[in-house]
Amino acid sequence: xxxxxxxxxxxxxxxxxxxxxxxxxxxxxxxxxxxxxxxxxxxxxxxxxxxxxxxxxxxxxxxxxxxxxxxxxxxxxxxxxxxxxxxxxxxxxxxxxxxxxxxxxxxxxxxxxxxxxxxxxxxxxxxxxxxxxxxxxxxxxxxxxxxxxxxxxxxxxxxxxxxxxxxxxxxxxxxxxxxxxxxxxxxxxxxxxxxxxxxxxxxxxxxxxxxxxxxxxxxxxxxxxxxxxxxxxxxxxxxxxxxxxxxxxxxxxxxxxxxxxxxxxxxxxxxxxxxxxxxxxxxxxxxxxxxxxxxxxxxxxxxxxxxxxx
Numbered sequence: 001x002x003x004x005x006x007x008x009x010x011x012x013x014x015x016x017x018x019x020x021x022x023x024x025x026x027x028x029x030x031x032x033x034x035x036x037x038x039x040x041x042x043x044x045x046x047x048x049x050x051x052x053x054x055x056x057x058x059x060x061x062x063x064x065x066x067x068x069x070x071x072x073x074x075x076x077x078x079x080x081x082x083x084x085x086x087x088x089x090x091x092x093x094x095x096x097x098x099x100x101x102x103x104x105x106x107x108x109x110x111x112x113x114x115x116x117x118x119x120x121x122x123x124x125x126x127x128x129x130x131x132x133x134x135x136x137x138x139x140x141x142x143x144x145x146x147x148x149x150x151x152x153x154x155x156x157x158x159x160x161x162x163x164x165x166x167x168x169x170x171x172x173x174x175x176x177x178x179x180x181x182x183x184x185x186x187x188x189x190x191x192x193x194x195x196x197x198x199x200x201x202x203x204x205x206x207x208x209x210x211x212x213x214x215x216x217x218x219x220x221x222x223x224x225x226x227x228x229x230x231x232x233x234x235x236x237x238x239x240x241x242x243x244x245x246x247x248x249x250x251x252x253x254x255x256x257x258x259x260x261x262x263x264x265x266x267x268x269x270x271x272x273x274x275x276x277x278x279x280x281x282x283x284x285x286x287x288x289x290x291x292x293x294x295x296x297x298x299x300x301x302x303x304x305x306x307x308x309x310x
Contacts, residue, residue, distance in 0.1 A: 001096040001288045002059040006046030009292035012060075014285070020093075020101045022072035027104050029084065030069040031306040033117035034061035034095035036288075037124055041295045052090050060288075061094030061304065062087060064102060065110060065120035075104045083110040085267065087123040087258040095120075096288055098306055108263040111270035111277070118279050119267070121153070121301040126266045126275075128256040129157035132233045133165070136252045137207040141166030144205040146225060148197060149212030150186065151177025153278075153301040154235065158209055159184040160275055170205065172197050172212070176299060180278070201225050208232040210241075223249055279303050 003011040022028045040060045042048045068082045078084070084107040088094060093101065110119045132154075133139045139162060147158045150171035162169045163185035171186035174193055181189050190200045198218075204227040210219060213236050220242040223232055229248045234241035241251030269275035280300025283291055291302055 001061075001285055002057045003044055004057040006044065006049075006056075009041075009044070009289045011044065012289040012292065013057075014288075017097070020099055022070055022075075022101050024073040025075060025104055026072040026101050027068050027075055027078055027107070028070040029064055029066040029086075029095075029100050029102055031064060031066040031095050031098060031100055033065050033120040033282075033303050033305045033307075035063040035120045035124075035304060036291050036295070036298070036302040037062055038295065039090075040094075041292050044292060054091055059094045059097050059100075061096035061100075062090060063120045063123045064088055064095035064100055065116050065118075065122075066095070066100075066307075067116075068107075069099065072104075078104050078107060083116055084108065085110050085119045085123055085263065086260070087127055087256075087263065089258070096285060096304060096306075106258045106260050108260050108267050111267040113271055113273075114277060117282065117303055117305050117307075118277055119270075120303050121277050121279050122266060122270065123258075123263055124256060125153040125301070126157050127259060127262055128154045128235065128254065129161055130262055130266060131256060131259075132209050132235065132254050133158060133161055133207070136233045136254060137209065137231050139165055139167055139207055142168075143207065144168045144170065144203065145207040145209060146197075146201060146205045146222075147171045147186070148208060148210045148214070148222065149173075150181045150184075150189075151299075152211060155211050156180065156184050156278055157275070158211070159186050163187075164269070164274060170201055180300075184276075198222070198225070204230075206230045210234045210236065212236070223251070 086107040151173035169186045170188040172190045172192040173181045233252045243251035281302045
């Protein structure tokens with residue numbers, strides 16, 4: 001599935017292409033599934049040509065779960081037949097295809113005890129949550145974290161990972177997500193449609209993780225909930241993260257990066273049952289245009305299934 005020009009979801013075409021061949025340091029993966037991420041729609045629409053320039057025609061799909069099918073020159077540590085997951089290079093060819101080429105160094109073993117296709121729901125959003133909390137937020141046991149917009153896929157992992165680290169988690173969500181956020185382990189849940197988070201959070205937090213497309217004034221006000229020396233990490237990168245230098249509160253704009261070691265750790269947590277992968281929908285690759293068209297109404301993670309073979 002690829003598009004030859006930027007535009008609405010109907011630019012996506014389901015077509016035959018030549019079987020790709022891995023180069024040095026690369027592997028070919030027989031794709032079990034990819035997933036839909038909001039950035040996929042923004043790339044397709046042409047909104048990301050500056051930060052994420054892609055070559056047309058372009059195949060979307062940043063997440064991949066599948067089986068290694070062929071090795072390029074110099075590849076070590078990965079073997080044909082290995083089940084793997086990865087967060088593919090954002091400017092490269094994606095995994096909405098039967099086969100995809102990936103740098104061997106970005107891949108991690110697929111989680112044990114989870115259908116291989118479902119593992120495509122983990123890489124990008126799991127890495128976003130991990131890097132926000134620990135790489136940028138420095139979250140530690142005993143600290144308090146506010147996850148603003150916890151009802152989405154990143155939020156679900158952020159709540160779980162923060163609880164696993166021993167933090168006290170305050171989370172905001174809409175009514176349709178409240179039960180899911182509580183099940184993920186949040187200590188306090190605020191319905192943002194019924195209460196103002198700025199008054200509902202009565203104790204300072206060490207870290208605010210903002211995942212919601214809030215008004216810039218609201219984002220700026222969230223800094224006031226952070227204790228001196230704390231951090232606000234923002235994933236809505238079209239709004240710069242605010243800070244408060246007078247109180248030593250840092251503002252960080254998060255740009256997620258591929259990290260095989262972190263992804264392998266997340267997969268281990270999934271395999272041990274400590275981290276849950278939630279899939280809201282599973283759709284066949286041929287229906288990807290409809291997923292793009294309905295993106296605004298999606299709730300939870302959509303896995304795009306390419307092959308049922310493991």
